[in-house]
Amino acid sequence: MSDGAEAIRLDAVRKTFGTNEVLRGIDLSVAPEEVICLIGASGSGKSTLLKCVNLLESVDSGRIFVGGEEITAPGVDVNRIRRHIGIVFQAFNLFPHMTVLRNITLAPIRALKLSRTDAERRAVDLLERFGLADRKDEYPDRLSGGQQQRVAIIRALAMEPDIMLLDEVTSALDPELVAEVLNVIRELAERGMTMLIATHEMGFARDIADRVCFLDAGTIAEQGPPEQIFSAPQNPRTRRFLQRIIEAGRL
């Protein structure tokens, strides 16, 4: 059924909100250590696709496999599945009543049953790696947007996931803060993290992606290596989308 060599596979995934068909039969296969960027206009289904992979949304039909296991099968333990998949949101979604350290250690302690000492050591290691060690006792509201988003990424990494899903993680940031977050993602890619990245940063996508998927109206209209998608797109819809991006000065 599923090929063990695949990190993620989507088979004909469909999702409808009311009368709005957001995903209309998505087929996608992600290899381990592969970095895939999902591009496309707002409402093309990028976020929904990521949320389905993390089971934050249920699919209407079709199947999703993660590490060879069908996660859309009835009766799977969603909490166990989610521990292997990190997701980072556009709006950070840090817990405002907890310090940075507590934000990061909460799930390792409660979901992975790590001891507080181990969880904190893990958190501090990650904070040091991403240059935030001196912020560990701050509350999120006292950090800049870029710092908050890096903490959110660290919080997901503290679960030691096999896969990271990034949902437009730089869209809520001031332009001068985007780079610090992108650098973190770049480092993850270099270390071989399997990632599905929904993004509007075309330059970044071209830079980092092994493969770029262009989503349009709930389907993958075109996919391929970034050079091909950005330089010689085949699908007229891709061409039109990229044309608009270029006109907006975003590429």
Next chain:
Amino acid sequence: MLGRRAVLISTASTIVFFTAVVVAVALSPGSDIVRERFFSWFHLKQAAPEVADAFLLNIRMFVIAEVFILVLALLIAIVRGIPGPVFFPLRAGAIVFTDVFRGVPLILVLYLIGFGVPGLGLQYFSSRSEVTYGIVALVLVYSAYVAEVYRAGIDSIHESQTAAARSLGLSRWQSLRFVVLPQAVRRVIPPLLNDFIGLQKDTALVSVLGSIEAARAAQIYGAEQFNYASYVVAAALFVLITIPLARFTDHLIERDRRRRAAGTVS
């Protein structure tokens, strides 16, 4: 901070206002009688020990009741939020509880519990003191109110917080326990305090079951001495007990706000 000028103006206006009130009361035709009946120094002093002693019962009642209320109400609010068709009976139970005990006047609940339960002739439940029945009635009625306060708090926490918690592999209960509830409770501390003060005052109603708490003690003193200074004493005690609590809550809220708020990003 208020400027010097603003402080001056507010002080002057306060003095003028209260002088006007005092003068108006003093010039009213029954002023002398009222002063003697309600503010006689002799009676204030004489009634104080009795009323204060009875007030200890009020304190005992609202402290015990509040502990149960905070727990029971939270339970009701949580039960109301459990999703899934299997839990419909529980949810329905929580809704009925809230509807009933928020709808029936406290004094009727007091009568129903205080006179009804002893009438049942059950071995353990029917032989409790009237204070116990009073506390039970207070807990039932106030839990219904406080459950709604909690629910409003829980609903006010954006679902993205739950999404973030669940996405980290936390269970539904863990997300509620560690992420949603701590934020929700902080947010509803002022209305919780509001209901707590309401509870403190309503302990006076337990006197209808025959227990001698501050208001009833004041009434007894008034009837014996033909002087109502005892009521003033009781009123003062009720006010006094609420003020420190109100200031303490303000302090808690302010401290929490300062700690979290985007002050200086050093």
